[in-house]
Amino acid sequence: MKKLTTKNLVIAALFAALACVMTMSVRIPIPGTQGYIHPGDAVVILCGIFLDPVVAFFAAGIGSALADLLGGYFIYVPITFVIKGLVALCAGLVYRSHACAPLNRHLVVALCGVIDILIVAGGYCFCEIFLYGAPAAISSVPANCVQGVSGLIIASVLYPVLEVALKQVQTAS
Numbered sequence: 001m002k003k004l005t006t007k008n009l010v011i012a013a014l015f016a017a018l019a020c021v022m023t024m025s026v027r028i029p030i031p032g033t034q035g036y037i038h039p040g041d042a043v044v045i046l047c048g049i050f051l052d053p054v055v056a057f058f059a060a061g062i063g064s065a066l067a068d069l070l071g072g073y074f075i076y077v078p079i080t081f082v083i084k085g086l087v088a089l090c091a092g093l094v095y096r097s098h099a100c101a102p103l104n105r106h107l108v109v110a111l112c113g114v115i116d117i118l119i120v121a122g123g124y125c126f127c128e129i130f131l132y133g134a135p136a137a138i139s140s141v142p143a144n145c146v147q148g149v150s151g152l153i154i155a156s157v158l159y160p161v162l163e164v165a166l167k168q169v170q171t172a173s
Contacts, residue, residue, distance in 0.1 A: 041147055076132060
């Protein structure tokens with residue numbers, strides 16, 4: 001883990017706030033599950049890409065869990081913290097291990113989106129088995145996959161813009 005400077009802490013806090021806002025701003029209800037599809041996963045993926053993986057775990061986890069807390073989904077707060085944190089951590093590790101390789105960085109961002117789909121759909125399904133039973137948990141998988149695909153697309157679109165902006169912030173003193 002890199003040294004946590006004030007600037008990096010502020011950027012992490014901004015990503016956490018952005019994850020919360022993007023999760024709460026656009027909600028497409030999922031019939032039968034009381035859940036919703038949202039663009040917050042894009043920010044979770046981008047946390048992993050632009051922050052240190054450990055810092056990204058906490059920024060994405062806290063921001064996403066805060067959205068559940070404020071939205072009244074209390075039982076999901078710890079589940080969301082862990083799942084979204086793991087997405088950001090894994091995305092960060094994958095991005096760092098492949099960004100210098102001959103692979104195009106945009107392809108690596110898409111790969112991070114695939115990781116999001118797998119962890120979110122699998123993680124929530126696993127946890128919901130204990131909450132609601134297997135049939136209900138399995139029925140939420142397609143909606144979580146759609147949410148993940150939207151996160152992948154949005155993250156892929158925002159990546160080049162944020163890459164330039166964050167480079168400018170990092171070089172400014």
